[in-house]
Amino acid sequence: xxxxxxxxxxxxxxxxxxxxxxxxxxxxxxxxxxxxxxxxxxxxxxxxxxxxxxxxxxxxxxxxxxxxxxxxxxxxxxxxxxxxxxxxxxxxxxxxxxxxxxxxxxxxxxxxxxxxxxxxxxxxxxxxxxxxxxxxxxxxxxxxxxxxxxxxxxxxxxxxxxxxxxxxxxxxxxxxxxxxxxxxxxxxxxxxxxxxxxxxxxxxxxxxxxxxxxxxxxxxxxxxxxxxxxxxxxxxxxxxxxxxxxxxxxxxxxxxxxxxxxxxxxxxxxxxxxxxxxxxxxxxxxxxxxxxxxxxxx
Amino acid sequence: xxxxxxxxxxxxxxxxxxxxxxxxxxxxxxxxxxxxxxxxxxxxxxxxxxxxxxxxxxxxxxxxxxxxxxxxxxxxxxxxxxxxxxxxxxxxxxxxxxxxxxxxxxxxxxxxxxxxxxxxxxxxxxxxxxxxxxxxxxxxxxxxxxxxxxxxxxxxxxxxxxxxxxxxxxxxxxxxxxxxxxxxxxxxxxxxxxxxxxxxxxxxxxxxxxxxxxxxxxxxxxxxxxxxxxxxxxxxxxxxxxxxxxxxxxxxxxxxxxxxxxxxxxxxxxxxxxxxxxxxxxxxxxxxxxxxxxxxxx
Numbered sequence: 001x002x003x004x005x006x007x008x009x010x011x012x013x014x015x016x017x018x019x020x021x022x023x024x025x026x027x028x029x030x031x032x033x034x035x036x037x038x039x040x041x042x043x044x045x046x047x048x049x050x051x052x053x054x055x056x057x058x059x060x061x062x063x064x065x066x067x068x069x070x071x072x073x074x075x076x077x078x079x080x081x082x083x084x085x086x087x088x089x090x091x092x093x094x095x096x097x098x099x100x101x102x103x104x105x106x107x108x109x110x111x112x113x114x115x116x117x118x119x120x121x122x123x124x125x126x127x128x129x130x131x132x133x134x135x136x137x138x139x140x141x142x143x144x145x146x147x148x149x150x151x152x153x154x155x156x157x158x159x160x161x162x163x164x165x166x167x168x169x170x171x172x173x174x175x176x177x178x179x180x181x182x183x184x185x186x187x188x189x190x191x192x193x194x195x196x197x198x199x200x201x202x203x204x205x206x207x208x209x210x211x212x213x214x215x216x217x218x219x220x221x222x223x224x225x226x227x228x229x230x231x232x233x234x235x236x237x238x239x240x241x242x243x244x245x246x247x248x249x250x251x252x253x254x255x256x257x258x259x260x261x262x263x264x265x266x267x268x269x270x271x272x273x274x275x276x277x278x279x280x281x282x283x284x285x286x287x288x289x290x291x292x293x294x295x296x297x298x
Numbered sequence: 299x300x301x302x303x304x305x306x307x308x309x310x311x312x313x314x315x316x317x318x319x320x321x322x323x324x325x326x327x328x329x330x331x332x333x334x335x336x337x338x339x340x341x342x343x344x345x346x347x348x349x350x351x352x353x354x355x356x357x358x359x360x361x362x363x364x365x366x367x368x369x370x371x372x373x374x375x376x377x378x379x380x381x382x383x384x385x386x387x388x389x390x391x392x393x394x395x396x397x398x399x400x401x402x403x404x405x406x407x408x409x410x411x412x413x414x415x416x417x418x419x420x421x422x423x424x425x426x427x428x429x430x431x432x433x434x435x436x437x438x439x440x441x442x443x444x445x446x447x448x449x450x451x452x453x454x455x456x457x458x459x460x461x462x463x464x465x466x467x468x469x470x471x472x473x474x475x476x477x478x479x480x481x482x483x484x485x486x487x488x489x490x491x492x493x494x495x496x497x498x499x500x501x502x503x504x505x506x507x508x509x510x511x512x513x514x515x516x517x518x519x520x521x522x523x524x525x526x527x528x529x530x531x532x533x534x535x536x537x538x539x540x541x542x543x544x545x546x547x548x549x550x551x552x553x554x555x556x557x558x559x560x561x562x563x564x565x566x567x568x569x570x571x572x573x574x575x576x577x578x579x580x581x582x583x584x585x586x587x588x589x590x591x592x593x594x595x596x
Contacts, residue, residue: 064534067368067527071415089534113411113432117369134411134432179534207521214509223505225535228527229365236362236387236477237523 002033005184006045006057009038012139012159015045018088018182019058021279025086026056040136043075049186050079056186058088063180065173066114068228073242076185076271077199077230083272084197086184090279093178094119094138095170097160098152099145103168106130110141111154119154121174139163183274190272191249195225197272198258199242200265201232210241212264217245220253249273300331303482304343304355307336310437310457313343316386316480317356319577323384324354338434341373347484348377354484356386361478363471364412366526371540374483374569375497375528381488381570382481382495388577390476392417392436393468395458396450397443401466404428408439409452417452419472437461481572488570489547493523495570496556497540498563499530508539510562515543518551547571 003026008015016036023034037054039045045057060069076082094115100106106127109116113134116123123132130152135141138155142163145151152168160167183197202209217224226244247254249272261268303321306313314334321332335352337343343355358367374380392413398404404425407414411432414421421430428450433439436453440461443449450466458465481495500507515522524542545552547570559566 062529062534064529065531067529070365175531177533181534208516210522210525211512211516214512218506218509224508226527226537227508227525229525231360231362231365233363233473235475236360236479239524 002035003030003056004035004037004054006037006039006048006054008042008045008059008137009040010137010139010143011038012142012155012162013038013137014090014092014156014180015042015058015060015182017156017158018060018090018180018279021088021090021277022056022058022086022184025277042069042071046072046075046079046082046185049082052187056085056184058182058184061087061181061183062226062228063092063114063118063178065118065175065178069114070230072183073199073228073230077240077269080269081187082185083188083190084183084185084274085188085190085272086193086274087195087276088182088184088279089276090180090182091178092118092173092180093156093171094154094173095157095160096152096168096172097142097145097155097163097165098168099149099166100152100168103127103152105150106152106168107150108133108148109152109154110135112136112138115154118173118175118178122172126169185271190274193273193275194246194248195244195274195276196247196249196254196270197242197244197274198261198268198270199240200261200268201238201240203266204238209264213241213243213261216257216260216264217243220257222247222253222257247273300333301328301354302333302335302352304335304337304346304352306340306343306357306435307338308435308437309336310440310453310460311336311435312388312390312454312478313340313356313358313480315454315456316358316388316478316577319386319388319575320354320356320384320482323575340367340369344370344373344377344380344483347380350485354383354482356480356482359385359479359481360524360526361390361412361416361476363416363473363476367412368528370481371497371526371528375538375567378567379485380483381486382483382572383486383488383570384482384491384572385493385574386480386482386577387574388478388480390416390471390478391454391469392452392471392476393455393458394450394466394470395440395443395453395461395463396466397447397464398450398466401425401450403448404450404466405448406431406446407450407452408433410434410436413452416476417470417472420470424467483569488572491571491573492544492546493542493572493574494545494547494552494568495540495542495572496559496566496568497538498559498566499536499538501564502536507562511539511541511559514555514558514562515541518555520545520551520555545571
């Protein structure tokens with residue numbers, strides 16, 4: 001049986017690079033063949049898993065510069081049954097690709113809004129007068145660059161090779177330690193690894209309602225490595241909270257925490273326990289910077 | 299003396315509508331004339347205040363569906379000295395504007411990514427095959443619609459009137475109670491009103507470090523109405539926290555809280571105390587839905 005893995009396409013995106021790292025790991029673990037399936041959006045990648053079209057989706061969760069990927073969190077909450085099987089941290093090094101001879105000839109730069117934002121400073125300094133055009137992915141514009149000699153695109157060295165577009169500058173991201181964390185999700189239960197993720201909504205109009213779930217973790221000595229709020233989309237000022245903790249679902253303290261959380265949340269969703277996959281440079285990724293493997297502590 | 303107010307342009311944006319509501323309030327309060335100054339981005343509006351080019355900027359902070367506006371929070375933290383003088387909650391009702399005769403003729407839809415996201419469901423149902431093109435504002439594409447009869451733009455009824463573009467459908471946002479909260483900021487100190495906003499970073503590698511600042515509010519019975527994390531942009535997994543509380547800077551409990559916070563945060567920035575301005579429908583805004591004036595409680 002072949003395992004299918006959805007990711008944001010077209011080919012050459014950072015999501016595909018993360019999916020490739022996951023495929024290497026899956027093949028080693030299971031001995032099975034894997035097939036990559038590009039989708040036009042993050043939400044469509046996740047829906048493909050929920051509907052049983054594919055076995056896994058590899059989706060971006062947060063970037064070290066631009067923060068959370070709202071679409072991933074919102075779709076995970078909405079689809080309800082997805083479980084996280086792996087976290088993958090990918091170093092991100094952006095390049096400016098173009099058929100132009102020098103960067104002075106460039107009038108337009110295409111890329112995903114997150115990539116444009118991550119190169120903001122470099123663009124302001126080196127190409128202050130170009131028009132920045134947001135795309136659905138870092139690779140969407142690459143096929144049409146040949147017809148547009150005054151256009152450039154921000155993408156990876158890997159994409160430059162795949163699409164045979166010359167690299168005019170690299171790296172051009174403002175923060176050298178730029179990394180993106182991805183999650184590999186599927187419909188199967190997930191309970192291995194030392195990271196656990198969950199999300200909850202809170203009972204309405206209860207002052208101090210957020211403190212109780214957070215005190216649960218504190219009292220049980222469970223370290224929270226991330227808290228992220230998202231709107232419930234019902235009324236302004238009502239939020240969901242996405243929380244990552246250090247701990248495994250089968251650990252007593254985590255089991256107790258979940259029992260206590262059901263008492264102090266309105267709706268609680270547990271996305272499983274998983275490990276972090278270090279991405280090796282041997283995969284020919286576009287950076288030699290190692291991803292930071294230790295997570296922060298709140 | 300005329301007061302100048304920066305906002306995201308070009309004319310007709312929701313930021314301009316919020317700025318107009320603020321101008322009405324400012325004129326009543328101060329008796330001064332006000333001048334609106336459109337800027338090409340949110341960060342440029344804020345920088346114009348920091349550099350003394352304008353007196354105020356009105357910038358979006360969060361939308362009830364799409365959540366926080368990362369650029370506003372990141373720029374506020376970075377510019378350091380800006381103070382919030384007013385919160386403005388604007389009801390958002392999007393319309394599809396086009397020179398096309400029917401929606402079936404539309405092949406392309408332009409708008410700001412937040413507006414495209416807020417009409418996602420409507421677009422999938424009514425225009426499943428159109429190309430969605432993100433722009434820097436909801437009004438950026440309006441001037442060129444005349445040359446493109448198969449293109450539409452998502453913007454407000456007010457923008458339709460300003461640019462004389464026919465309305466093909468309204469309202470088209472997926473959530474009827476769609477609202478955006480804006481802040482009016484300036485360099486002057488701000489200490490009037492029952493809302494206070496602040497942000498802090500935490501000492502690195504201290505487990506449970508977030509709990510202490512939150513316990514300060516809890517112990518002093520200060521209600522937190524919002525907590526939002528943003529990356530520090532240094533390493534993945536290190537965050538800043540933006541917090542809104544109910545309380546005024548000159549209140550004893552808030553003064554004590556700030557003293558205690560300096561002990562338990564790495565870097566603390568206080569953005570002032572301010573009131574919430576209800577936006578009246580008499581301003582001819584594009585919605586008759588009243589904004590929810592009560593804030594949530596965490």
